[in-house]
Amino acid sequence: MKGTLGRFVRVLAGYGIKMLSLLLAVTILSFALVCASPVDPVQQYILGLGTAVSPEQRVEIEDYWGGDKPPVQRYLGWLSEVLRGNLGESSIYRRPVADVIAQRFLNSLALMLCAWALAGLIGFTLGCVMGTYRDRWPDRILKKLCYVLSAVPTFWVGLVFLLFFSVWLGWFPVGFSSPIGVLSEDVSLWQRLHHLILPALTLGMMSFPNIALHTRQKLIDVLNSEYVLFARARGEGKWTVLRRHGLRGTLLPAMTLQFASFAELFGGSVLAENVFSYPGLGSAASAAGLNGDVPLLLGVTLFSALFVCVGNLIANLLYRVVDPQIREGDKE
Amino acid sequence: MKRLNYRTKAVILAAALIVILVFLYALGSLIPESAVAGSFLEAGQPPSRKHLFGTDSLGRDLFLRTLKGMSLSLTVGFSASMISAVIAVVVGVIAATGSKRADAVINWVIDLVMSVPHTILVILISFAMGRGLKGLLIGIAATHWCSLARLIRGEVLQLRSQQYAAVSRKLGKSSGWILIHHLLPHLLPQFLIGLILMLLHAILHEAAISFLGFGLPPEQSAIGIILSESMRYLSAGMWWSAMLPGLSLVLIVLLVDRLGERLRTVLDPYSAQE
Numbered sequence: 001m002k003g004t005l006g007r008f009v010r011v012l013a014g015y016g017i018k019m020l021s022l023l024l025a026v027t028i029l030s031f032a033l034v035c036a037s038p039v040d041p042v043q044q045y046i047l048g049l050g051t052a053v054s055p056e057q058r059v060e061i062e063d064y065w066g067g068d069k070p071p072v073q074r075y076l077g078w079l080s081e082v083l084r085g086n087l088g089e090s091s092i093y094r095r096p097v098a099d100v101i102a103q104r105f106l107n108s109l110a111l112m113l114c115a116w117a118l119a120g121l122i123g124f125t126l127g128c129v130m131g132t133y134r135d136r137w138p139d140r141i142l143k144k145l146c147y148v149l150s151a152v153p154t155f156w157v158g159l160v161f162l163l164f165f166s167v168w169l170g171w172f173p174v175g176f177s178s179p180i181g182v183l184s185e186d187v188s189l190w191q192r193l194h195h196l197i198l199p200a201l202t203l204g205m206m207s208f209p210n211i212a213l214h215t216r217q218k219l220i221d222v223l224n225s226e227y228v229l230f231a232r233a234r235g236e237g238k239w240t241v242l243r244r245h246g247l248r249g250t251l252l253p254a255m256t257l258q259f260a261s262f263a264e265l266f267g268g269s270v271l272a273e274n275v276f277s278y279p280g281l282g283s284a285a286s287a288a289g290l291n292g293d294v295p296l297l298l299g300v301t302l303f304s305a306l307f308v309c310v311g312n313l314i315a316n317l318l319y320r321v322v323d324p325q326i327r328e329g330d331k332e
Numbered sequence: 333m334k335r336l337n338y339r340t341k342a343v344i345l346a347a348a349l350i351v352i353l354v355f356l357y358a359l360g361s362l363i364p365e366s367a368v369a370g371s372f373l374e375a376g377q378p379p380s381r382k383h384l385f386g387t388d389s390l391g392r393d394l395f396l397r398t399l400k401g402m403s404l405s406l407t408v409g410f411s412a413s414m415i416s417a418v419i420a421v422v423v424g425v426i427a428a429t430g431s432k433r434a435d436a437v438i439n440w441v442i443d444l445v446m447s448v449p450h451t452i453l454v455i456l457i458s459f460a461m462g463r464g465l466k467g468l469l470i471g472i473a474a475t476h477w478c479s480l481a482r483l484i485r486g487e488v489l490q491l492r493s494q495q496y497a498a499v500s501r502k503l504g505k506s507s508g509w510i511l512i513h514h515l516l517p518h519l520l521p522q523f524l525i526g527l528i529l530m531l532l533h534a535i536l537h538e539a540a541i542s543f544l545g546f547g548l549p550p551e552q553s554a555i556g557i558i559l560s561e562s563m564r565y566l567s568a569g570m571w572w573s574a575m576l577p578g579l580s581l582v583l584i585v586l587l588v589d590r591l592g593e594r595l596r597t598v599l600d601p602y603s604a605q606e
Contacts, residue, residue, distance in 0.1 A: 018440075018443070021440070022440075022443055022444055022447050024446050026444065026448060028442070029448075030448075030456055033457060033459070033460035034456070034459070034460065035457045035460050036460040036461075037460045037461075037462060038462040065390040088536070138542060147432070147589065148582075148586065149538075151532070151585040151586045151589055152582050152585075153536050153539050153543075153581060153582075153583055153585075154540070154541055155539075155540060155543050155559065155576070156539075156559060156574075156581065157565065158573045159559060159563060159578065160574070160575065160578070162563075162566055163566055163574060163575070166567075167566055167569065167571075188492075207394070210442060227484065240371055263410075263446065263447070263448075263449045263450070264449070266449040266452070266567075267449040267451035267452065268449050268451075268452075270449070270451045270452065270455075270542070270544070271451065271540055271543070273589055274543075274544055275563065282451075285455060286455060286544045286545065289455040289456070289459045289542075289544075290545050290546070292459075295411055295537055296457065297455075297459065301448060301452055301453075302454065304445050304448060304449050304452050305448045308446075308447050308448070308449060312447075
């Protein structure tokens with residue numbers, strides 16, 4: 001057992017180093033891209049202030065941004081600030097970037113979590129149905145549905161939902177009704193949920209076909225295996241086979257895939273949040289990009305990379321912890 | 333029709349799909365800018381025989397704008413995915429045939445590109461390029477090559493261990509010769525299918541990024557821009573400006589998807605027996 005633990009720690013350390021190197025590279029990459037931009041962060045910052053600035057103030061601001069230093073020095077300065085937890089100040093929200101990210105991430109997390117769970121649940125269930133009824137009408141209809149859905153852009157589904165449920169049926173707010181920027185503290189839980197349902201549904205709709213098709217394939221593989229043939233020969237019914245063998249064989253790959261799909265989830269949330277004016281990280285990212293808010297853009301990029309890395313880490317570890325085959329494979 | 337076998341049918345269907353796509357592209361690019369200028373007298377009209385998709389808030393005909401948008405989507409999608417597919421082949425072949433270190437570096441770079449959500453990365457690249465078509469193209473091309481590169485790397489590794497490659501090497505052929513005569517021809521099907529698959533994603537991404545307001549200027553007729561304009565008039569009941577252009581986008585993506593499926597059938601040697 002001690003050996004297993006040791007291996008586990010070593011694997012974890014390996015991932016940790018890789019993650020750190022990737023995150024470092026993300027900082028370099030994003031900083032280089034921002035430096036290459038024709039948008040001048042100092043100018044944007046002053047524009048954001050909305051007041052005239054004296055030359056002395058301008059010099060001060062330029063100094064803050066490291067204006068005339070070479071990019072490498074500026075990068076190192078920025079990085080050391082980031083490592084100390086100072087991500088700079090957002091020019092559109094007039095608050096420290098870390099605060100903006102923390103607050104908006106909570107909103108985004110609620111959205112992504114709902115969508116993620118929804119997509120996983122629907123996707124897995126439909127995948128099981130498709131696999132069990134392989135090549136019969138439920139499978140064929142659902143498969144068509146999945147293929148069509150994966151050809152539909154997320155934001156358009158959002159628009160259609162908005163049109164149906166908010167404009168025509170009037171069940172949900174049109175999104176714009178929530179103030180852009182801060183959700184005030186006294187918004188009730190129900191109101192929060194009310195604003196959450198449609199974006200979560202949109203985002204969930206987008207990610208379930210992938211998982212459903214994957215689960216279908218895995219389940220078909222399991223059901224074609226010899227141990228299932230033997231189980232059938234012993235007289236197990238369709239549902240018993242599914243419960244005893246099918247679910248066990250498919251749940252793990254499905255969960256791994258779910259964790260590994262954090263990048264698509266985040267990307268989708270940018271679109272969903274923009275359609276519904278949901279005050280999350282995604283809408284902050286696009287607003288930062290459009291308004292030249294460099295610190296916020298960098299912060300969100302870094303944070304999204306961290307988010308994706310954590311998802312991948314969980315996916316990898318999950319496989320290792322639960323699947324005995326991989327655990328045994330490590331020993332060789 | 334009965335006499336045609338599965339593959340022949342697939343070839344005919346694929347050709348038909350290509351013809352349709354080229355037709356849509358040509359149609360869109362032949363429409364002059366002046367045709368979509370519109371007049372305020374006709375602003376916000378629902379679909380009618382004169383304006384199949386209705387008009388937008390500036391009185392522009394949405395059907396013509398959508399057609400132009402589709403051709404733009406195809407142009408951007410095709411050029412971006414072509415660049416991306418070529419990158420994927422080059423990178424994949426280098427990873428498989430180069431030194432171990434090159435392989436490790438390439439794998440790491442792929443992990444790097446995959447570790448930032450694509451939407452965010454395209455926003456960043458578009459920001460770096462000062463928006464516009466160039467940023468959009470580079471952004472989409474730079475984010476889509478990863479999975480195909482991995483696929484091609486695996487394929488090349490497998491091909492290199494085949495007997496004919498080993499024999500070629502024993503006969504004294506250089507690795508460049510083997511690459512051109514043995515590896516690349518085998519990669520062609522993967523390349524084509526990967527290209528079509530990428531085209532599909534590139535079109536969706538182009539629409540999404542235009543929708544967010546990056547990429548093309550707002551007076552252009554990209555479907556993403558039409559849809560983002562329509563969002564402002566949704567509560568005014570202009571359903572047609574969101575539904576119909578969006579459906580056209582879905583249609584074009586489905587056409588590309590079908591094309592990829594047919595192509596796979598044609599290029600897959602195992603389907604010959606069916």
